[in-house]
Amino acid sequence: MPFSLFLRLALFSVALCGQLFVAAAETAIAPYQADPHTLHLWHLDEAKAPFRDEGPTQTDMLGLFNGARPSQNSYPGLGKAISFNHNVGGTPGNSDLMGAVLIAKEELAEGAADRVDSSFQYFGEDGAFTFEAVVKLDQHPSEAEVIALSILSMDGEDNERIFNFRIERQGFLTFNPLPDSGSTGGAMATIPTVGPHALNTKDWFHVAVTYNGREETSANLRLYWTRLDSGATEANLIGGGTLSNDLNGRLGDLAIGNEARNHFNAEAEPFCGNIDEVRISSLARHETDYLFVPGEMRVPSEKFDPSPSNKARSDGKILTITEMRVDGKPVALPDRPGSSPLTLPPGIHRIDFDLQFNSQLQSLSGLSDIRCQMEGFDESWRNADAGMSLTFQVLDAQDRIVSQNRHLVNGSSDGWKTPISESTFGPRAEPLFIPLTGRKLRISLDSGPPDTTGNFAISQLNLSLASDSANSFWPNSNLADGENLDSPAGVPRGWTRSGGDPAIAQVDRSSTSRFLVLVDGEQSKSGSWISEIDLDPEIHLGKTISCTWKESYNVFAKGVHQSSFLNVSSGDYVFRAVGLINGELIDGPDLVQAFRVRPALSERAWFWPALTSATVALFALALFRHARRLNRRRLRQMWFENAIEQDRIRIARDMHDDLGNRICFLRMTAARAKEEAERDPAKLKQHLGKLGASARELVNAMNELVWAVDPKYDTLDHLASHLTRVAEDVFGDSTILCRFDIPSRVPDYVLGSDYRHHISLAVKEALYNVVKHAGPCEVHLSLDCSDDQLNIEVRDNGCGFDPKQTDPICNGLKNLVGRMKDLGGSCKIISSLGKGTQVCLSAPLPTQDESSCPIL
Template sequence: MWKLLVKVVATAVVAANAAMAIQPYEPDEHTLHLWHLDEAGPPFKDDGVSPTPLLGLLNGAKAGQPPYPGFGAAISFQPEPGGDRDYGPILLAKPELDYGPKDNVDPPFPIMGIDGAFTIEALVKFEVMPADAEGLAFDIVSMDDEVTANRVFIFRVEKPGFLCFLPISGSAVRGGGLATLPTSGPHAANTTDWFHAAVAYDGREGAVNNLKLYWTKLESGHTGANMIGRGTLTADLGRQLADFAIGNTGNRQTGHAPREFFPGLIDEVRISSIARAPYDFCFVSEEEKNRLDEIMRRTPPQVPPLGMMLQQIQVGEVPVVLPKPGQPLVLGPGLHRLDFDFSFLPGVTADPLAVRCRLEGLGDEWHPAARGMTMEWEMLDAAGTVLTQRVFANTGSSAGWQIDALSSPMVPRTEPIFIPEGTRKIRVTLSSGAPDTTGTWVIDDIVLARSADPLNNLWEDGGFQEGERMNQIGGIPLYWERRGTEPAIARLMQMRGVSLGLLDAEQEHSALWTSTRDLGVRPAKGGETFLLSWTEAFNVIPGASLRASYLNVPPGEYAFQAIAMGSEPQPATASLTFPLRVKRPIWERDWFAPLAVAAGVMGTALLFFAAYRRRARHRLAEIKLQHAVERDRARIARDMHDDLGTRVTVLNLAASFVRRAIDGDPERARQQVVRLESAARDLVTAMDGLVWAVNPKNDTLDHLATHLSAVAQEIFRDSPVRLRIDIADDLPPLTLRSDFRHHFALGVKEALHNILKHAGACEATFALHLDHGDLVAEISDKGQGFDTAIPREGNGLVNLAARFTELGGTCVIESSPGEGTRAIFRCQIPKVPALPGA
């Protein structure tokens, strides 16, 4: 019990120390505003250098809620039943909301430093995940207004799970930042833990990636914030006054509620006049902050070398592994689409608009690198080869862009596009650009028409009315497909109708929509200029990456080159060179022709050799067949000499005995006549066997079985032996060689005769069947039997074994005195050689 108590106390101490490592902020000289939100109700004190207490806790927002341990209290913005759920809870600088200037924050209310830099941060805890929320977005901190001229910024979580910062100046959006909240790993968003959300801007107007977004799970041990994305502000925030609010927007819109309340808890809101370093937040200990500050003070500022680096190469829209430095990228044969993503080295202040690129070996012209999102139109011939290309790139925001695409007007755009004479198909690709490009682009109402017939739209379903699951963001319009390393970026936008869109908050992935259509008409001779139009709304935030694309790159040796002039303090020239090689097809390589000739010669020789071997095999088959015929003829002659000759001799002798005794000894003559008749019958039987043996019609397994069955019955007719025949009914119609059939039959007959001679009155069995391709004959009796270990006179059994050995088979004799005898003959059926020419 004592040990358990000690363990509990030790655990509590560890937890307390962990909580103490994360402390509420103490204001410093850069802290413009700091609201701890620990009060039980308004006013909420501001500990910044320009304090502004917050007075309006409205629409069910509740103070005094459980905070992260050690932080006093937090405010809940989860709406209560019966409250103003459409507008939602809010914490406002003024006591009440107003459609007009009455709820504007009082001056002075600085939100940035002299150079425009700022950091806005808060501790947040979700009660529901963004995708499951009732509202359209989760506003964390905003300075928005009903009057267009007064709008400044919104820092919030978008419903798809994006952390977003929108700088608003009048009716224009000046860049911004958009990054996907982590869904896995130590900082994955959830409804259990507290998180630190922050946006920091370094004050360098127009510089790429001057804005950083952070999302960090609150726990001790961090040495820095978890950066989830970058963005770009094209200008500093405005210094006008507007409705300042926490947990919602103070923009009291007419006609509909914004539904942007934060369904969860918010605490410890701070606005600073600098872009705070990643280690300058509440979850990093003071000792660690001081140590890193000291390192920064001792490290003299260095101007990074002017230079560029290659980030990624996509071949056919698929990223490839870059080779080791100095080695070329080697691609297989064929025509390739190549996309080069590259950027300046970190800290370089060169103008990305001044970058020029070329693929040396494909052409000598230098072209500007693409930034932002692009719409690419490619004109293809009947074989699918690209004849010409037109690219439309978008950065910044479209006219009238508000906070999101839903509230922004669709702006019409018309462009001339030249279509060559040989064009048969058109491929259009809407791309989210380099992986670190973020933002939104929505298009609708695509029209492609001849200049002479502008009302005839050649682009079918340009309004995206047909397709699969068109009421869902994951639907696919007719003729379109989505691709990329994160295809979910390409989605259907459910706005005032269905539109094609790219909603990209991924900092390391990209996606595209693409469609290939038949043109349907033949352009005029020499090519023709068509009119291309569509409507669009966009807010595109380019990252640091630039892109250069090259279509249908054929086999050859190339070098991708990029060059740019730097600006102060780096006015030098930056350049990038990367070699690559596309292999030529085998038939175009230097060694192919001699190898093909050699292969042709060898192939011809092989053909002659194959023909010679075929003739030789044919001749060999003829010889084998002739030899088999001669062997059968010799066997037949031998059988006729040995068997028939003997029987004819017996007939002659019997006839001469009859002639000599017919007058002198009639009784003996009658005996010889009987013998003569028996010999004649034996001669007929032998002749039948010989005719059966030489008749080719009997060269089948079923004929052999029938013949042996008849022979067995004939042998045991009028004998005391009871015969049982067991021949399988399913014997296949196999063809046998005549010599095999003859010798196999003679062996069986000899075994049957042995039973008749030696077994006595008994029961005998003759069985014939196939066993794994072997022909098996089994002759058994239950007669007298004999001892196989005692040598016997005569060569009958030896000859019988020799006969089957000659056939390539086996002969097994089993017998015991008084228990009968069993003979098993097994032979593999030989293949019958094909006739020449068959």
């Protein structure tokens, strides 16, 4: 086979394999095919309207407006998509924005003209439904300049507001039944930000909301968010909620990618990205019944029971502690009963226990209560709490709870209706005492244990002094200020969301006021609203305040009960709980949990004696150090006085021994000159010469004395210069040649006058010995500093001497050795007959402190 032909076949094989691989990738996920449960299905593959409905009623989408762009690339295998990240005017983030939208009618209209046809169905015979789509975001919701990102809606003017399935800018996926739907509640869940299904702008996601058609039961709504290429074999459940009733079937303006509520010609919720494969089904589809799950792994949705499963655990006991929390943080409980007690850190704690009946007792009728006590803290038995709560807490400067009033709700309030905006809000008032240690007031609206579901709403919250109930000091009590307050995801000023699923905490409104509401349909998570204010010490402390509000609720408390104990200090405790049916104890062992709060250091028996001993020891040490400082100060003063005295004595000795002798010699020479002038005038000139020489020597001696005591010469550099001058003076009138080996730059040492004086006289003594005894010769004077040691050497090549036959005293060497010894140094003399003499002087250089005072 020719090589060129072989090469062509190889290239063709590679290209074919590549095309097969691409084809396989593109068909990994295929578009939906209508099944018996499909009501509507839009593939959105057309290049322009109409966009065909593959469902049985064939409600084609006829109107593509405000810059919406079809024929955009979709996920491989799904054909084309529509981009809604466009508009044709208005202000982003306001209701006048005219964003891209796809509707069922050919024109947008103010009124019923663009309402969907009367034959349109969007739920099954029992009210169940599934709304779903495939989406890809162009930007993070928080960066989108829109009110919200609507996926599918039926909204309109007048009495046409039915539902909205959308993404909130805060990162929530929500399904909202609107005022004309005949239902209330809804579902809101936080979109994942980490993990395989984390929200991003590069991947395609499948989104869905399902309703199982079981009205008046909790957790009947579910929200799903799944990344298409994550390899998931079932939809990723991110949360849920409760729909109080089936949707009533009323119709509005059906829209994909926006709302079609033409308010002043505005469509203000465009989806900031692409949408594809929109499907509406007549039942709550199973987690596997979606396009990203391989066909052989799908479970038929009609065989799926979407009711919440019972997750209560059973270990053979009547009651179980599902969780114990210390200051709001979970702690690990011992694995085996009878093991060492749980040990908690020192401090003042809040201890919470979540309690649950075992699964075999959950279904018993008449089950009414759990009672508990904590031995060592409160011997009385109390009922464990169940349901949602509104809690008022006073905190001290360390954020410890010093006063509390907790209001629990369970069941339905009088006047409860759906939607909640039509409920009657009943008034409520509770007192709260503020201790003198109070610094802040915290209010929390909490959905209770994770398995508690339902709705709890409060409005018109006011706090006032009991003596002045007309004036409320609680800010923003009417919830008029805040961000995006017309949306359930809004945030009133002063309030924050918290809990395992913050989306449970929502904002809603009636015809007269706004209110905070907990919409909890998720049995595994909880959420809350929290707000704090600072207390005014001059107004509030030591007073009782009145807490008033209006409330409406429909709460389903399941198996988990809570028992809380505030301000638990150090000690040993035993928590006990028992179950009751119709007021009678259930036979079986009690639930017992022992624990210990370690005492703080100040609470231990040895602490105060040890502190007293340490205080006395520190006081004694302080006295000792003070006395030591005084003594050191006195010693320093004495040292200075002694140093001055020594200098005075030395100066007096030098003046007496040297200057005095020279002056005496001058006087004797002058007297002899006077005598010779009368007796022998010829000798007068000789005596006058001696007199002048003696005067010069006296001046030099005076200079030596001044140099020794003048502090401006207290450096090693000046000492080196002075020794050079001394050598020049000593050998000036002789035939001896002196050579110097002194560095041009010497270390910057500070020397005391006494140190300089001894070194100078020692060197001078060595030089004079050369003049007196060495004879004609050559002399080397060297100076060196190393290892904080001053080394001076005087070396000649004169006649030398035998040290063994010479008396040092007679040779004038005793003073030289003594001076070096006074400086803590040494003097070494090396000589032999005919080979010269070497005098080595060595002394430690003083440190800065030593040069001033040796007493630290």
